Amino acid sequence: MLQWIFLIGLLALLASAYKIGTGTALGRASATGERLHSLPGYYGAYTVLWAAFPALVLIAIWAILQGGLIEGIIVSELPEKLRVLPENELGLVMNDVRNIAAGAFGTGDDVDPAVKAAAMHLRSLEDMSSWAMLAAALAAAAAGLFLARKRLEPEFRARNQVERIVMWFLMGSSTIAILTTVGIVLSLLFEAWRFFEQIPPLDFLFGLEWSPQTAIRDDQVGSSGAFGAIPVFAGTMLISLLAMMVAAPIGLFAAIYMAEYASPRFRAIVKPVLEILAGIPTVVYGFFAALTMAPFFREMGDLLGFDVASQSALAAGVVMGVMIIPFVSSLSDDVITAVPRSLREGSYGLGATKSETIRKVIIPAALPGIVGSLLLAVSRAIGETMIVVMAAGLSANLTGNPFEAVTTVTVQIVTLLVGDQEFDSAKTLAAFALGLVLFFVTLILNVIALHVVRKYREQYD
Amino acid sequence: MSAVTKEQAAATDTTAPVSALPKMKGRKVCVHYGEKQALFDVDIDILDKQVTALIGPSGCGKSTFLRCLNRMNDVVDICRVSGDVTLDDGDIYDSKVDVVHLRARVGMVFQKPNPFPKTIFENIAYGPRIHGLAKDKTTLEETVEKSLRRAGLWEEVKDRLDQPGTGLSGGQQQRLCIARAIAVEPEVILMDEPCSALDPIATATIEDLIHELRENFTIAIVTHSMQQAARVSQKTAFFHLGKLIEYGDTEQIFTNPKQEKTQGYITGRFG
Known part of the structure; x- marks a missing residue:
């Protein structure tokens, strides 16, 4: 007191x-x-x-x-x-x-x-x-x-002094953001290092079998532990690919419709509604995928003579695709709207139709922004956890078949760290190694995105 | 009235043919933007193989009228056009007219150079491609070269056709846009203040180009500069507050205007 x-x-x-x-x-x-x-x-x-x-x-x-x-x-x-x-x-x-x-x-x-x-x-x-x-x-x-x-x-000169202190304060804020990132990366690195002391990095990166259960006591049998990350990453890639196959065309076409064809009133209503999609908690998407989409796909599979697992990559991927549609559509809509009117008129003035103008002038001009929005959506898809935990399953199958159950990096990290765990076994430390690789993958994606955007910008400005 | 303008008008208009036929006609053209009327009962003939200049102070409706001639105002949602506009005596606002074909016949060059974000070659090839004018790659290449030559740009860009059109200087970009417009072989070219974003030297180049283009094309040009109107045109129309005040031979407009308002504008008393 x-x-x-x-x-x-x-x-x-x-x-x-x-x-x-x-x-x-x-x-x-x-x-x-x-x-x-x-x-x-x-x-x-x-x-x-x-x-x-x-x-x-x-x-x-x-x-x-x-x-x-x-x-x-x-x-x-x-x-x-x-x-x-x-x-x-x-x-x-x-x-x-x-x-x-x-x-x-x-x-x-x-x-x-x-x-x-x-x-x-x-x-x-x-x-x-x-x-x-x-x-x-x-x-x-x-x-x-x-x-x-x-x-x-x-x-x-009090004013100059105060300004200088304000500058130091702002610099401190940005430093905190950077230092936090550095700290997270370092902690990932150290924990992953401890993991790689027990499991050779090559086995981890190129191993084809993933079963992270290790023996806790010496007399325990049956859990030898295999830490080949390929099936896990293949699962992530498969689901992200499925999600992008849904989100990229639908999002892009929705953006084109909203930016070029829709009346301003329609756009003013539909755009916020689409953005609500982005506000739905991913858990909700998760049980929608697990309880609605997965059984639907299995029944469809039965009808058509395919063997669809009850937890399929397809269900998770499609629902995740729906989730990231707003990322693609909203950002692409912004960049398409930002293409200068003079380019449109130039094309119309040559007798081009609306769709020719969109295909040959507007989309190429807006391409850097569109690529940026797609890559943002990809990194969302790769990092997404909840939907795949609920809908895609845990079994680390190395498969390209979307009807089977697969698992992803994020799902494995969750299952490795949930519950009471000792923090010195290879099993838990594997989570950090997975996290580290995931971090590098998204980092490389971002670098590529920046590079693409910069290259096209030189060409298109 | 300044001595310079008088001399220039007299110098350029010596070759003006007396009896050219009207290529396009506007009769009682009215334009509304929403509730606001921007153009009142405008009657103008755009003569074949002649340059017609539209002059007047800002907001007088000259660009609006120009954009009626190839229905560019259709793009603006709130814009309504009434009256008759004809091209070779056919009503261009008839419901049977495909606006795409109309714009292929009546091309347009804009105020600000607006090359597409493509290579120089692709900029020119765009129009011929969408209208299916080039049967194969060789004809397309010929069309591109011919258009660039007619726009006086070929010598400057022939070695870098695969570079972005946006990398050219402002004057070159505008000539690229003119080349792009003539690649479609239009009959009429509309120019909306084509030199307003250019320096005097680039402007002079464009004006020379307009002189040459007159042999093959009918041209309507909106300009802010009275000297430019006097230099390049055979017919001049003076707009003020949405009304056509005076229309006649350029020489007559600049040396002996009939209307007091025209007199006032060209001598710089307002506008």
Whole structure:
């Protein structure tokens, strides 16, 4: 509770820093008769930034260091018999200490008094630390305020300084985005590295058999584990191909109709409706695929004399295709509409019909954007998980037959990591290797997309 | 009236034939954009193998009238055209007329050069292809070369026919568009301010080209520049606020206008 009051005090200090900054600058300007270099508000903002920044940095550093330091103190004060325990058992004891300190459980008589004492000490240390942190933050804010106030002469370029701080702030934001990506890639790389220590990369990349069940105990039989990823990737490719065979023509034709033929009123209604398709949760598509489309395809197969599995690549692929139609149609519609009117009139002026104009002038001119929308749809299809989990099955068949059940990379990652899993067996680590390869595939797709778009842009602008 | 304009008008119009037949006729042409009337009862003859210039201040309806001549206004949803427009005495707004055939006979060059995002060759070959004018590759190549020669562009582009038409300079692009229009062998070419996006040198080239094209084609040109109208045309029509104010020989319009408004416009008192 008192911490909240402290925080409110800090905010109040920052608010008053604005007033103080503005007031000081105006006061000094009128005292010397000089004109302020910047608008008064900039002096206020400058003061606020100087008060807030040290306090926030201090809180952040304190929060990072506090845990380790306090734990060190507690461990060093534990009685001899507990302190010499091996690391993982010591960890368990420390868990107890933390839980008791948080008041979670074990305040009864069955607890070791030493642990209890350590817990009490931990709680008091943590209390003290957070008090000290808030006090230090307040002091830092006040010091920053004081230092900034000293610089607020009328000729001081507060506006330029504030602009520069804003730039650093923006740069920091973009850096966070980049660092997150780098972090994810690195964690993928490290985990995949641990996997490849157990399974040779060549076996993984070119193996034709996928059955990731490994023996947990030495005496277990029957689960040898095979980590050939080809069937899994073949499944992904098959389903993505099926999805694109549905989405590319339908999406493109819908886009052409909306952009070129439909009346503005029709377009204004239909385009948002199509975009609703993109807003349906993929789980809903998933059970639509599993419960409606799959039985439909199986019955159709029976009727026509094909043997269609109850969980078929076809059902998953077709439903996924329907899901990504809006990606293709909406983006293609935008690029087609963006083709300059002068090109259309030029073609009409030569006596071309509407469809000739669309085929020979508008589509070629809009091609970079269309290719971009298709590639975006492909990466959506490759990364899509829920529909395939529900409709495509788990068996890793290496097949090109869309009537059979196949599995995909994303489905395997899900099944490998769902539930209680130990994170050091080849089985779970395989998920990271799959993720890594998937990441590279989509990366390469994006690079190709950029290249295609750039090449055509040179030609068509 | 400036001395320059007078001299130019006198210089160019010495060869104007007196009795050319009308190729296209507009009678009581009215155009509405939605509720707003843009053109009021316009009567003009576009004479065969002559250049007819349409001049007037911005928004006077000269481009609108030009676009009636090959029904380009059909493309605009809210546009309604009434009155009669004839080509060789056939009504072009008749329901039996296929607008595609009409536009093959009445070609158009636009204000801004608008080459297609294709190679130079494909730009020219586009029209002949969609109208089935070239039976085989050799005839198509001949058509392309002939069109480019007539547009005075052949020497500049003959070595790079496979490069994008959009890579040419503005003046070259406009001549490419003219070549594209004449590749379909139209009878009439409509030009909607063809030089307004070009520099003076490119403009001069296009104007020379218009002189040459007059031997084979009937031309109607909209222009903002009165000097240009005086230089290239034999007949001039002056529009103001959607009405045709005066129509006559270019020399007469520029030296001895009958209407006060025409006088005012060409001497630069308004517009």
